[in-house]
Amino acid sequence: MADHELILRSARVIDARNGIDEVCDVGISGGRVTAVGPGLTGSAEREEDLTGRAVVPGIVDLHVHLSPWLGGRAGHSMLALAGVTTALDMSGPIEGVVEIARDHGAGLNIACINYVRPGHTVRSTEPGADELRDLLAQSLKAGAIGLKLLGGHFPMAPEAAARTIALAAAEGAYIAFHAGTLATGSHIEGMLEACDLAAGHPLHLAHINSYTRGLVRPPMAEGEEALAALQAHPAIISESYLSPINATSAGCSDGLPESHQTRACLRMGGFAPTEEGLAAAIAAGWGMANVERPAGVVLESGPEAVAYWRARGTRIGVSFRVNPSEPRLRLATARGPAGGFVIDALATDGGGIPRNVIVTMGLALVRLEAWSMTDFVRKACDAPARALGLDAKGHLGVGADADVTVLDLGRGVPVMAMVAGEAIMREGVVLGRGSRLVTTPAGAAAARAAGIPGPVVAPGTMLRRAAMGG
Template sequence: LATIEYVRPGHTVSSDDPSSAELQQLITKVQRQGSLGIKLLGGHYPLTVAATARAIRAAAELGAYTAFHAGTAAHGSNIEGMLEAVELADGNPLHLAHINAYCRGTVLPEAEETELALKALAANPNIYCESYLSPLNGTSAEIIDGLPGSMVTRRCLKTGGFTEDEAGMEAALLSGWAQVNYPQGQEMTLLTGEVARDYWRGQQTLVSVSFAVNPVGPRVRLATAKKADGSFAVDAVSTDGGGIPRNVLLPAGLALVDLGGLSLQELVAKISYQPARLLGLANKGSLTAGRDADITIVDRLQRSAFATIIGGQVCYMDGKVLGRGGRIITTAAGADYVLSQGLEPLVVDLADSSLMQKTQKR
């Protein structure tokens, strides 16, 4: 596991316009506590334009990992916010998360937004990005003073024709447009209707929800698009929502292989090798001598994982989890803290990650 700390006004920073000193203090603290860096949740909880630029710059100066769900006080989680994010990076390393989230057709036709995004990525090699293949997004259903706290949630309600307030959220849950992410046993499931509404109320609205807002065209185009030199325009296929039932890397990814959109080798690169390089995990992502013996055995017909081997040990097989334990991916700055919590650190040097190397090649 690896962690990054979110930057949210009133939670981890004092306001939507934190100073460079405050941002540096936050980044240094979380590095020492084992995190790789920070994530700007601009699409959900925006900072000012200036503060966003300060955060990206401060993280670069401290050698920290920086991820960004595009959006500021000036532009939201859409193609305008994505293009603004590229400008605010100003050549610094930036993981611009889930590119498909900015190509939903909310500003321009979705195909036009997709091509604008691809053009911006090609012109800015300091940007690392990924996209995901599920129609579902993930956001918060928390209500603050009668309104959804997340700006993304408000946008999703508007897209579905609902009011951007507490009543609209309730109506969206009852209709099935909003789906509550509900832990049922060892699985995360989706709830709709009255049971979803009642669970949301019972949790004082502090639940996550999903909306089917990702059009299929941008999902396929972004997963398969290549640059003039033959390299992928979008580095990886992945999702940051591990606790949301939208991890369709194998079923959707193998469907693209069967359709001829990707070769099997290209799919492996985009869902395994590239994410490993992003985190600076030199011993993972490929099967060669001296690398970690981490292997997933896939059932091609079912388009699902049959078994997982980690470090030579079978940890999952045919629907049953057999392994236990794990390691925390951290930098040298956080290794001692991870150990102090009774956990095992896996120390990486972010200078070796593809995120930082992209900037060096600029």
């Protein structure tokens, strides 16, 4: 028997948690890292010569969409092609996410948080403690790791948002918030409100850059306010993304876009916040329909895109170019007084939305010398794995899961992704099948029943962040 099943040879290995940035080898057996160092000796069943490449821990995207209403079936392959090995679906519904993961997986680890949506998973905009507790229990049992407050799209009363956050803290469940309530909106005031509603409990505050679009004050002023608020609320873990486009629901009922976010985007482009306004925006190019093609989801505008949207009963995603560049860059690179990043993770809000740019845009920041490669790994691998409570991911220490992303730093692209030592993507070809659903113990049976068992995280171990100074 060989000493290693696989040795990755002669790559530049970057592992922020273990302080490694050097050309060396990585030994892998049984889906785990067994050795890291220069010139590994011993026999191997297989070797990969990665001379000239960079090896980083598998990329963890803390904000994606892989659900029937947002993202859809193509998201798994799109993530694998982007070099991502683990991702958090940020809305559910958990049942639809599990079905898609079962039928359209590309070998990734997938976690899901289930939305708290009035009229869908809760009855009203003011769900009480018992109703929320039932929803959380059902969600965990179905395989989710917690809940998502979709305030920016489907707002609730501020007290209901605060109740949900406190409940998740008491149960040790994951909780994320797209800021906004009936009292505010999806903008900087909503974000500041969300920091207060968290009341010191752990919370994942989603896509910070989306609150700095200049809806209330100039974008850069809002960016600085957002950074100051995060520094004043150290229990809040956060991510931002670098894509210029957003994505939201194009679903309409009674002549209106159901999502408040969609209405706000229409107003920003000078269109009426109605179904007809959305049709006009897609026809004119301000709205970009998320169109599912065989190779993945693409953005399309014009009359044919309007017809596609109508043919699907308006139930697709739509994107708008609403993210100004200056706060995006400032938020991604901002550091606290002790040198640590204010915003923990680089995410994408991608998945089935065509903006899976962690590697391409993250490495652009490295080329600009805004980040070192260690910074890239901290934000794209280490911090998000820690947030999910996945101690064996986000680094390449001995015993870590052999999830690896291989990068071509010259071209700034991912060339291979591995999960548990098996390639799920190689040179633009998706090889992975199935999924590994990240669950809590309450959801392990549901994951097994769906044929997609994955890592089990203990309640209370999620939403941990490295100290801002670290």
